[in-house]
Amino acid sequence: MRIAISGSSGFVGTALRTSLVQDGHEVLRLVRRAPAGPDEVRWDPVVGDIDPAPLEGLDAAVNLAGAGVGDRRWTKAYKTELRQSRVRATTLFAQTLAGLDAPPRVFVSASAQGIYGADREDEYLDEDSTTGQDFLARMCLDWEAATAPARDADIAVCHPRFGLIMGASGGAFKRLHTLARLGILGPLAGGHQFWSHISLTDTVRALRFLIEQSGCVGAFNITAPEPVSNAEFIRVLAHAIDRPAILPAPYFGLRIVLGEYAKYVAGSLRVVPNRLVQSGFRHEHPDARSVVAAALSPNTPP
Template identity: 55%
Template sequence: MRIAITGSTGLIGSALVRSLLVDGHEVVRLVRHRSRTGPQADGSTAIGWNPHLGQVDREGLAGVEAVVHLAGAGVGDRRWTDAYKREIRESRVLGTETLAVALAGLPQPPRVLLSASAVGLYGQTGDRVVDEDSPAGDDFLAEVCVEWEAAARPAERAGIRVVHPRTGMVLSTAGGAGGRLFPLFRLGLGGRLGDGRQYWSLISLADQVAALRFLLDREDLSGGFNLTAPEPATNADLTAALGRALKRPTPFPVPEAVLKAVLGELAVEVVGSHRVVPRRLLAAGFRFEHPDVDAVVRAAL
């Protein structure tokens, strides 16, 4: 299959590209720098696009059967200034709209578009368990996710099957939150964040990639799917699991006030709670290799 991917150099995108290439699929990377286009060392091909200008190399998309759209500014990469919040929103909404319009205008559109989303769509849920039928929240990230998913509608109207993988926290030593947490815990400097009672809906990188490929292949599936392990864990649960796996003490809790001083508005997400379950994915027959926090931690290590 010929598959186009945005965000192909990120944590999830890199792992997905490797998985697809190993299985003999043809991968087309969408990149923003013209100097990086053309054949790649791993056997993939790169073509250009500029989401902010609404530009996509449509000729390079010829013959593409599936598209996985993962690009977007990292939510936890910087302090949430007004300018960076605007970048978070625009990188997702404008990028998705640009891609969806381009795909809809192709003489032969792809069969499926996996257009990324996140469990932040549900807002802060506290102890309440939420699934794909739960309403959207009303905080900043929830509003971004609603607009993000809506931006893919031109592809839907063109008859393309659109799936929104609503990803939780992908735990890996290679990047993301795990890339920051693991070094601290290895040094014995880890501890819960805030009171530790907030739920973090985790997923292993292996299950994330497997779920994306499952959704690519299942032609009967569309709409939103939560990509999180079936058993949500609290921050205290994760802290304990990391301590057990690394055989290190976890004596250094970080008070919420300190997090707010250091992270600003982003601290709301760190101490916020997302108790999300993957009801639709399980109902469709997907089986998680790492269903709980200890398994997810072991997979990351």
């Protein structure tokens, strides 16, 4: 297959690209600099510039572009960047695909579990659940809506709504692992809040499933089927590396360090992957113990 990926140098994009190339697929990377080879296509979502010619005849396109939600403290300017880096990039990608003479069959465009809000306590959240009204929820709604040009062009559009992706090379797990090794990790803001986690391996497998399986369209929660409290996940991690997990982090401390983003870190989202499982996907790492083991193993594939 020929597959174009935006955000291919990020945590998930790197793993997806590696997996596809290892299996012999041709991957085109959308980059924001001068292309370094025939497998790269320059684009600039800020000014709306992209050369569509190399994208003709694609089998699939994957959109993972967007500034990191937890990379910086949320100032007003950074919140604008978070939204615009997603909506502008998605709009440009979708419009370009829709205008091709030979468009791809499927457009897999990222979203996130934040679409359900910051805190839904112990409510089970599947793809038919109501969405939230806060900043992240509205951003995710606009992010998904930006794919409309591709959908209107009869391209199958899938929205993988990512949970907390756990892998050694980045994301939340890398930070948690560092704190756990130092013995300074414990329950966050009481610890009862649900974390909807998933291994990086299953994340890549789920994206490939959406790319490769005809008939997939719409929203898919990309989480493990057994979400647990943050206290339980941290306990499993600490036990796996033989460290204590007894130093709690109160909410006011998170607020000082993280600002507005603290309410999302301390929120509870019990997200389940109903549509993914019903479509035939089977997780290799369905629970916290297997997710942690996969993240800690040097032999785990991307």
